[in-house]
Amino acid sequence: xEIEVLEGVFDANEIIARENRRILDSKNVFMxxxxxxxxAGKTSLVLRTLEALSGKLRCAVIEGDVTGKVDSERxxxxxxxxxxxxxxGSCHLEAKQVNTALGxxxxxxxxxxxxxxxxxxxxxxxxxxxxxxxxxxxxxxxxDDKPLKYPLMFSESDVLIINKVDLLPFTDFDIxxxxxxxxxxxxxxEIFEVSCKTGDGxxxxxxxxxxxxxx
Amino acid sequence: xEIEVLEGVFDANEIIARENRRILDSKNVFMxxxxxxxxAGKTSLVLRTLEALSGKLRCAVIEGDVTGKVDSERxxxxxxxxxxxxxxGSCHLEAKQVNTALGxxxxxxxxxxxxxxxxxxxxxxxxxxxxxxxxxxxxxxxxDDKPLKYPLMFSESDVLIINKVDLLPFTDFDIxxxxxxxxxxxxxxEIFEVSCKTGDGxxxxxxxxxxxxxx
Numbered sequence: 001x002e003i004e005v006l007e008g009v010f011d012a013n014e015i016i017a018r019e020n021r022r023i024l025d026s027k028n029v030f031m032x033x034x035x036x037x038x039x040a041g042k043t044s045l046v047l048r049t050l051e052a053l054s055g056k057l058r059c060a061v062i063e064g065d066v067t068g069k070v071d072s073e074r075x076x077x078x079x080x081x082x083x084x085x086x087x088x089g090s091c092h093l094e095a096k097q098v099n100t101a102l103g104x105x106x107x108x109x110x111x112x113x114x115x116x117x118x119x120x121x122x123x124x125x126x127x128x129x130x131x132x133x134x135x136x137x138x139x140x141x142x143x144d145d146k147p148l149k150y151p152l153m154f155s156e157s158d159v160l161i162i163n164k165v166d167l168l169p170f171t172d173f174d175i176x177x178x179x180x181x182x183x184x185x186x187x188x189x190e191i192f193e194v195s196c197k198t199g200d201g202x203x204x205x206x207x208x209x210x211x212x213x214x215x
Numbered sequence: 216x217e218i219e220v221l222e223g224v225f226d227a228n229e230i231i232a233r234e235n236r237r238i239l240d241s242k243n244v245f246m247x248x249x250x251x252x253x254x255a256g257k258t259s260l261v262l263r264t265l266e267a268l269s270g271k272l273r274c275a276v277i278e279g280d281v282t283g284k285v286d287s288e289r290x291x292x293x294x295x296x297x298x299x300x301x302x303x304g305s306c307h308l309e310a311k312q313v314n315t316a317l318g319x320x321x322x323x324x325x326x327x328x329x330x331x332x333x334x335x336x337x338x339x340x341x342x343x344x345x346x347x348x349x350x351x352x353x354x355x356x357x358x359d360d361k362p363l364k365y366p367l368m369f370s371e372s373d374v375l376i377i378n379k380v381d382l383l384p385f386t387d388f389d390i391x392x393x394x395x396x397x398x399x400x401x402x403x404x405e406i407f408e409v410s411c412k413t414g415d416g417x418x419x420x421x422x423x424x425x426x427x428x429x430x
Contacts, residue, residue, distance in 0.1 A: 039354070
């Protein structure tokens with residue numbers, strides 16, 4: 001028999017993340033942890049994804065923010081159940097906060113649960129919440145040097161969604177260089193190019209996600 | 216006689232921030248704490264500001280990043296002294312890290328010291344480093360709803376620099392609404408509109424900063 005010794009904040013988080021995982025598995029719910037810096041387009045991507053998957057998957061959303069409920073109101077306006085978590089100053093979601101939110105959802109009636117993390121490219125990558133998939137967004141406007149400066153986020157994510165590709169002509173963002181850098185750090189990462197403004201690329205991303213959830 | 220009781224991580228940081236303040240005052244160095252989310256344009260603004268103040272003020276830079284030295288190399292390439300701090304996973308600079316960097320600079324030969332904090336709109340606002348001025352950048356591409364979601368950063372900053380105004384025609388960013396929201400939260404804040412790409416607005420910001428340093 002192996003005894004695991006768990007210590008400190010990361011290990012306490014890990015225990016609850018596993019409990020979340022167990023709960024979600026028992027209800028057959030697929031959970032995405034969606035992360036990015038501020039203003040990369042998390043809420044816009046959630047709205048576009050919900051629209052694309054409407055009638056195909058039963059979705060719900062957990063919104064993580066330091067404060068306020070701007071985002072959960074945007075989701076609720078779209079007719080989808082949204083639970084708002086306010087971290088009260090903390091710059092990332094922890095598994096225990098997600099655990100509380102899970103208790104407020106009717107998990108039997110959900111196929112896909114999207115968790116929008118706090119806008120931050122650093123700490124959310126360090127805290128598992130019991131997700132099936134870690135997805136991150138990088139906006140074209142943020143620059144193609146970001147993987148070198150926030151490597152953990154890029155190496156921990158299963159999916160990178162490059163958003164705001166409509167702005168490519170007006171920036172010096174080199175999408176080829178970005179992909180090369182990221183693939184070196186994380187060869188298994190899936191990369192999608194989208195514009196939440198125009199809708200470009202949303203179909204491809206949503207179809208891929210639907211397969212993941214159904215598979 | 217008053218005895219201050221200082222406890223915990225914030226108070227330990229505050230003690231060292233005051234010590235940094237004392238050191239800088241003794242050498243007549245003005246220190247700016249420059250903060251923003253990832254990719255808002257901190258390093259680009261530093262480079263534009265150094266260029267504008269060249270021959271007018273003696274400048275140096277402290278670069279804060281989770282890892283790597285991309286930014287300090289960009290500054291050094293411009294012929295300005297730059298010290299790189301790697302936080303090793305932490306999402307903000309603390310006063311003790313800045314204190315170490317101060318020990319490596321010839322403060323007698325510096326008028327203006329710009330500290331580029333880690334790209335993060337949450338935690339850097341909570342940790343004083345002994346600065347004279349807190350300046351933050353918001354990029355037009357991030358959206359005008361950010362003050363509602365990251366209020367501490369907007370209420371703690373002395374200056375807001377709205378960057379990437381060249382992208383205004385291609386976004387739905389409402390600069391009037393943004394200013395109104397921010398001014399309600401922080402009536403004393405100074406607001407500048409710039410494009411580090413085209414150079415628009417850099418003169419106004421740099422002249423204002425020069426007056427602050429010289430005054």
